[in-house]
Amino acid sequence: MLYQITEIEFDFDDEDLTIDEKADIIGDTVGHIWEADDEDDLVEEVTCAMGWCIKSIDYRHVLV
Secondary structure: OEEEEEEEEEOOOOOOOOHHHHHHHHHHHOOOEEEOOOHHHHHHHHHHHHOOOEEEEEEEEEOO
C-alpha cells in the first residue's frame, strides 16, 4: 500500500537540534509517499529512512 504522511512527530527529546533542523527533518517526511504493508511497517520504514523514532504519525492512503 502507499501512504502519504500528513503529520509526524519525531522523538527529538535527547537531541541537540535547532528548531530549523527539526523543521527540515519533518519537512523531508511530510507529504512524501511511502510504500509499506501496514501502519506498523510504515512506522518502521520511516524510522529506518529518517533515523528518528516516531512519537506520533498521521497519514492518508494513496490510491492509484
